[in-house]
Amino acid sequence: MQNPRDDRQDASASGDRALAGGTDEALAALIERSHGAGLTPEQATELRLSLASQTAALAVLRRYALNNDDAPCFIFTAVVGNADG
Amino acid sequence: MDDESLAFLSIPALGAALREGRTTAVSLTEFYLNRIETIGIALNAVVTVMRDSSLREARAADAELRAGIDRGALHGIPYGMKDIVAAVGAPTTWGAEAFRNRSFAEDATVVRRLREAGAILVAKLATIEMAGGLGYDNPGACLTGACQNPWDRGTWASGSSSGSAAAVAAAAVPFAIGSDTSGSILYPAAFTGTAGLRATFGRVSRAGAMTLCWTLDRLGPLCRDATDCGLVLQAIAGPDPADATTLPAGFRRQERRRDGFRLAVIDGCCDGVEREVRANFDASVTALSALGSIETVALPDFPYAEMASVITAAEAYAAFDDFIRAGRTAGLTARKGKGHRLGNALLPAHDYIRAQRIREIARRAFAGLTERYDALLAPSLGVVACPVDEDFEYGLPRAGGKPLNLAGVLAGTPTISVLNGLGRGGLPTGIQFAGAAMGENAMLDAASALERALGTGRLRPPPIDVGAAP
Numbered sequence: 001m002q003n004p005r006d007d008r009q010d011a012s013a014s015g016d017r018a019l020a021g022g023t024d025e026a027l028a029a030l031i032e033r034s035h036g037a038g039l040t041p042e043q044a045t046e047l048r049l050s051l052a053s054q055t056a057a058l059a060v061l062r063r064y065a066l067n068n069d070d071a072p073c074f075i076f077t078a079v080v081g082n083a084d085g
Numbered sequence: 086m087d088d089e090s091l092a093f094l095s096i097p098a099l100g101a102a103l104r105e106g107r108t109t110a111v112s113l114t115e116f117y118l119n120r121i122e123t124i125g126i127a128l129n130a131v132v133t134v135m136r137d138s139s140l141r142e143a144r145a146a147d148a149e150l151r152a153g154i155d156r157g158a159l160h161g162i163p164y165g166m167k168d169i170v171a172a173v174g175a176p177t178t179w180g181a182e183a184f185r186n187r188s189f190a191e192d193a194t195v196v197r198r199l200r201e202a203g204a205i206l207v208a209k210l211a212t213i214e215m216a217g218g219l220g221y222d223n224p225g226a227c228l229t230g231a232c233q234n235p236w237d238r239g240t241w242a243s244g245s246s247s248g249s250a251a252a253v254a255a256a257a258v259p260f261a262i263g264s265d266t267s268g269s270i271l272y273p274a275a276f277t278g279t280a281g282l283r284a285t286f287g288r289v290s291r292a293g294a295m296t297l298c299w300t301l302d303r304l305g306p307l308c309r310d311a312t313d314c315g316l317v318l319q320a321i322a323g324p325d326p327a328d329a330t331t332l333p334a335g336f337r338r339q340e341r342r343r344d345g346f347r348l349a350v351i352d353g354c355c356d357g358v359e360r361e362v363r364a365n366f367d368a369s370v371t372a373l374s375a376l377g378s379i380e381t382v383a384l385p386d387f388p389y390a391e392m393a394s395v396i397t398a399a400e401a402y403a404a405f406d407d408f409i410r411a412g413r414t415a416g417l418t419a420r421k422g423k424g425h426r427l428g429n430a431l432l433p434a435h436d437y438i439r440a441q442r443i444r445e446i447a448r449r450a451f452a453g454l455t456e457r458y459d460a461l462l463a464p465s466l467g468v469v470a471c472p473v474d475e476d477f478e479y480g481l482p483r484a485g486g487k488p489l490n491l492a493g494v495l496a497g498t499p500t501i502s503v504l505n506g507l508g509r510g511g512l513p514t515g516i517q518f519a520g521a522a523m524g525e526n527a528m529l530d531a532a533s534a535l536e537r538a539l540g541t542g543r544l545r546p547p548p549i550d551v552g553a554a555p
Contacts, residue, residue, distance in 0.1 A: 042424065043414075047425075049425075050424065050426070050429070054431075054432060062436070064388065066439070070445065071442065073300070073441050073442070074441060
């Protein structure tokens, strides 16, 4: 039996393609597959709004030029500033 | 002194009354418990009243003072805690029906530190469901109902630290602890005319608090003024093995200056804000210009909102993974929360990493700017409090200071919002001071100087008629 987390990874990969030009129906099907249950109309509406907003945010970030050595900001181990205790 | 005046005393003034024998910790605790049980509950600001345990703690605080043991500024001072933070003896609901009866066996580090400082926990305070982490656009997305603003009960206290802000604004507690991922201390402070401090990332341990977003969450105080915020921060800051992100040094509040400040206004920060918000901001800048130099600077140009949105989406989905996958969002009060995060399952990992990579570049650019000044200035929000019974636009509308707020959120730098006047409908307006990393003392000095110059300490909401409908 397939691990549900593997299911989700599949969904995520196809989701990326769907986000690039998929339909609402395709997205809803992906979410349904990922969550194992159907969505109420209320949930589907919020999901569509959320996906539209997420797609727009990703489009903005994807336009930003990065160099290969630009590392992510995860942990604040060394903070620089006006240190005053 | 009448009850209303007593209730609105600052922490140092309450401490002086305790040490001079004009009151006791038990009397103060009884006094604020009464306000919590009447005013606090009427405002929907309270989840759990901790009457028995707080009176026990108060008796111990009095005994220590009589024995000559003085734990410092917070000794014998009652306070409230946002209900996403664990405290033994009360449920920790995260503001959600799903966790109404859930309790933890250990106190959060911030609760333990406040107890060690002699402060007395009188109530767990209302929060937006899961601190808003699953999405919300209605003030009523809260286990205890929409939290009313003491300045006008027909308006909202904002979120997600709704109860903390409303309870402090109504003087139902002298101070409270809130949490902030992308504005949840700053915005309620602005709406309620309280002082809200988000200290440098790592100053305050999050151990025992609900996680919404590991790389953004911070805990911090909501108080009457900037001075009180500094005192509370001193008590709760410090390294904690239970939170690997905490900084190695503690924080010691030291007022160093009352003038000679180096300040900068963010260019364009008043674009689109309400007329009164602009007028109060301009008056604040005028007052501050007599206390130092003020330049106008451009905020480094980065997609702050998009970064915050994508980072929160990925981390919040991960933090609530089991809850979401079990279909439990369908049971949330927030209409938006029922479906908002589901699509984040499709957020590619490389896009989350991309957001964090841009964030690091933005963090360095913003640090370079903040290090040149004691604080950067902008309105905390572009609007006054919105109606309590209507949906608000996601992210709050026309929020003039949003880019500066989000720059500080992403850079992990400190920010405080303080009251700088009254706007439309007699509702509070706020100004934010954004400091350099570890630069809380200079930032708090500047904020306190403005409070003194404007005399905002005299401004209070009208007395709450607990029997009246809002």
